[in-house]
Amino acid sequence: MPSAAALRIEIEHALERRFPAALTPVPRTIYETAATGIPEVDALLDGGLPVGAISEVTGPKSSGRTSLALSFLALLTQEGRVCAWVDAEDAFDPESAAASRVSLRQLLWVRCKRASAPAKGKPCSQILTRLDQALRATDLLLQAGGFAAIMLDLGDVASADASRIPLATWFRFRQAADRARCCLLVLGQAAYAQSSAAVVLECSPSHPRTAGETVLNGFSFDVRRGRQRFTSALPAARKPPASTWSATSAWEAEERA
Numbered sequence: 644m645p646s647a648a649a650l651r652i653e654i655e656h657a658l659e660r661r662f663p664a665a666l667t668p669v670p671r672t673i674y675e676t677a678a679t680g681i682p683e684v685d686a687l688l689d690g691g692l693p694v695g696a697i698s699e700v701t702g703p704k705s706s707g708r709t710s711l712a713l714s715f716l717a718l719l720t721q722e723g724r725v726c727a728w729v730d731a732e733d734a735f736d737p738e739s740a741a742a743s744r745v746s747l748r749q750l751l752w753v754r755c756k757r758a759s760a761p762a763k764g765k766p767c768s769q770i771l772t773r774l775d776q777a778l779r780a781t782d783l784l785l786q787a788g789g790f791a792a793i794m795l796d797l798g799d800v801a802s803a804d805a806s807r808i809p810l811a812t813w814f815r816f817r818q819a820a821d822r823a824r825c826c827l828l829v830l831g832q833a834a835y836a837q838s839s840a841a842v843v844l845e846c847s848p849s850h851p852r853t854a855g856e857t858v859l860n861g862f863s864f865d866v867r868r869g870r871q872r873f874t875s876a877l878p879a880a881r882k883p884p885a886s887t888w889s890a891t892s893a894w895e896a897e898e899r900a
Contacts (some may be wrong), residue, residue: 674841677792677826680714684844687868690822692828693841695821697813698831704798707864708830711846713743715828720746724791727751729786731777732799749780751790753780774800778812785819785827792826802832813839839849843869 674693676684685691692698692715700708716726726749728735733754741747755776769778774797781795797805813836820827829836834843845867 655776677715678718678743679711680718680892681711682778684711684866687844687866688842689873692826694826695824696841697817697820697827697836697839699831699834699836699840699843699868700846701834701843703848706846706848707866708798708846709796709843710743711866712796712828712830713740713745714742715826716792716794717744717746717749719791720749723749725749725789726752726792726794727753727790728794728796729753729755729777729780729784730796731755731773732796733773734799735796738892751784753777753784755780771775774804778808781816781827782812782819785816785823785825788823788825790823792828793820795829797829797831797835800831805831805835806833808835810837810839824828840870843873845869858883 667855674696676688677694678691678692694851700707700711716728719726721744723762728750730753733756735752735754737747737752740750755773757773777797781793784790785830799851816827816836817839829840834840847867848867
C-alpha cells in the first residue's frame with residue numbers, strides 16, 4: 644500500500660494541469676495593519692487590525708468589545724479620517740464615544756429603526772428588520788468607499804439571528820473591504836463571519852479598578868486571539884495568544900481631556 648506522501652504526489656501529478664498544487668495549503672496573506680490604540684492588543688496582533696479585511700471582536704456585554712472599538716476609532720478620527728458606526732440595535736452612545744476621544748465630526752452614525760407594521764398595500768416581505776437594515780447599510784458604505792473603518796455593531800443582536808447571516812454576505816463584505824482598503828470591524832456576542840474574517844478577538848471582563856472602597860475609576864479586560872488568518876507586514880516576535888488590558892471609565896476620560 645503506497646504511503647500518504649506517495650499518494651499525495653501521485654494525486655498532485657494527476658491534477659497539476661488543472662489544479663496546480665491541489666493539496667498545498669495557501670500561505671497566510673500579509674496585510675497592512677492599523678493600530679487599535681491599546682498596546683497590549685496591538686502586541687497580540689503583531690501591529691494591529693488588518694486593513695482591507697474583516698475583524699471580529701466578540702464577547703458578552705461589558706466585556707470590553709465596545710471600548711476596544713472606540714479606542715480604534717479615536718486614533719483614526721483624530722487623524723482626520725472618516726469612519727462609520729452601523730448601529731443595528733440603536734445602542735451607540737455618542738457621549739461615551741466623545742469621552743473616549745472619538746472625533747464625532749469624522750464619524751457617520753447609522754441608526755437602524757425598529758420594523759413597523761406594513762403600510763396599506765405594502766407586502767410584508769418588504770419590511771426590513773434592524774438586522775436587515777444594518778447589513779444593507781454596511782454594504783452601501785463599503786461599496787461607496789472613502790471610509791477608513793466601518794463598525795458593524797451586532798452586540799445586542801441575538802446570536803441565533805446573527806448566525807443566520809448568509810456566508811455569501813460575509814464573502815461580499817470581505818471583497819468590498821479589500822477593494823476599499825477599509826477595516827470592517829464586527830462587534831458581536833459570537834463570531835459570525837467564519838472563514839471571511841481575517842482575525843477574531845475574544846473579550847471577557849476581568850475585574851473593576853477602584854480608588855478606595857467606593858470610587859470606580861476603570862475596568863480591566865482579558866482579550867484572546869481566537870483566530871488570525873493574516874501576517875503583519877512588519878516583522879514581530881511571536882506573541883502569546885492572550886493578553887490583559889485596562890480601560891478608564893468615561894467620566895475619568897472626560898476629566899483628563
